[in-house]
Amino acid sequence: MTDPRPLTLTVCGSGAMGSQIALVGALAGHDVTLYDIDADRLDVAIGELRTQAERRVTKGRISREEADAAFARLAVTTSLERAAAGADFMIEAIVEKLEAKQSLFREFELLAPAHCILATNSSSIVSSKLKEGLARPELVCNMHFFNPALVMELVEVVEGEHTAPETVARAMALAASMGKHPVHITREIFGFVVNRVLTAIFDEAISLAEAGIASVEDIDVAVRKGLGHPIGPFALLDLTGIDVNYHIKTLQAAESGRPEDGPSQSLTSLYEAGKFGRKTGEGFFTYDGAAQ
Numbered sequence: 001m002t003d004p005r006p007l008t009l010t011v012c013g014s015g016a017m018g019s020q021i022a023l024v025g026a027l028a029g030h031d032v033t034l035y036d037i038d039a040d041r042l043d044v045a046i047g048e049l050r051t052q053a054e055r056r057v058t059k060g061r062i063s064r065e066e067a068d069a070a071f072a073r074l075a076v077t078t079s080l081e082r083a084a085a086g087a088d089f090m091i092e093a094i095v096e097k098l099e100a101k102q103s104l105f106r107e108f109e110l111l112a113p114a115h116c117i118l119a120t121n122s123s124s125i126v127s128s129k130l131k132e133g134l135a136r137p138e139l140v141c142n143m144h145f146f147n148p149a150l151v152m153e154l155v156e157v158v159e160g161e162h163t164a165p166e167t168v169a170r171a172m173a174l175a176a177s178m179g180k181h182p183v184h185i186t187r188e189i190f191g192f193v194v195n196r197v198l199t200a201i202f203d204e205a206i207s208l209a210e211a212g213i214a215s216v217e218d219i220d221v222a223v224r225k226g227l228g229h230p231i232g233p234f235a236l237l238d239l240t241g242i243d244v245n246y247h248i249k250t251l252q253a254a255e256s257g258r259p260e261d262g263p264s265q266s267l268t269s270l271y272e273a274g275k276f277g278r279k280t281g282e283g284f285f286t287y288d289g290a291a292q
């Protein structure tokens, strides 16, 4: 894998994911432009990134010089023309709405150099849905980072039927240059690899609990102590959000056309009761930590 540094990298969307992906890129020595339609979000993002960088300097993970150099390589803009000019690579991390992503991809392609790769960080939208109307679909793929992107090492690089092997190679090389571990997913599938494996664990844990085989507390203990997972499936469902997981299962059933892929009975009743997990103080557990 040839190290592509330094690239001119544009990250679209300065929310939870895009802002940290941008800093990871700048820390790795790439020239990064962070683009958002909302100037206030950009201000907030830069403030949060400075706090994160300061924490790393204090802990000795990076030097002050490295932090300063990264911020010197990181520009922000609300101008799409400026964001696309000279870009070698674009990673999109805007709102999870198909139409918004499609129009961004179309506009960006018109403004960017002809060799620029367009990658989406979407957790659920495959890049074949974003290639419509583009002149160069072979340069389009998914690059799925994990939250928090400053910390999590995995990047799933997903190849669509339209994606050129060279695009996959360039995306893998970019991820590696950012200090990440890329994995190549050779065709599009809902949830990619990590979220499919995680969903299978959630589904099995829920079905065991619903059948009365063991309590949610005991299933969590079994998975932690028996499999060495840092957190049990029910605590993780509560942490990531009952609502988020309910929507993922609803989307999965819509994509597969199989009603049995939809949300389970216990997930549905928690969702309908507004018990979304940690964020509402109650889900499978209540947050003094007791099981329901």
Ligand SMILES: NC(=O)c1ccc[n+]([C@@H]2O[C@H](COP(=O)([O-])OP(=O)(O)OC[C@H]3O[C@@H](n4cnc5c(N)ncnc54)[C@H](O)[C@@H]3O)[C@@H](O)[C@H]2O)c1
Binding pocket: 012, 013, 014, 015, 016, 017, 018, 035, 036, 037, 038, 041, 092, 093, 094, 095, 096, 100, 104, 121, 122, 123, 124, 144, 145, 146, 147
């Ligand atoms: N949050 C996660 O845990 C996570 C993990 C992996 C992947 N993702 C994916 O990353 C993407 C972003 O998620 P997030 O959690 O960072 O979202 P977020 O809501 O925190 O941030 C989205 C940002 O995009 C901006 N935006 C909206 N429309 C835009 C447009 N048309 N052009 C430019 N900017 C626009 C918003 O102003 C906002 O700053 C989604 O596709 C999501 O599926 C999220």
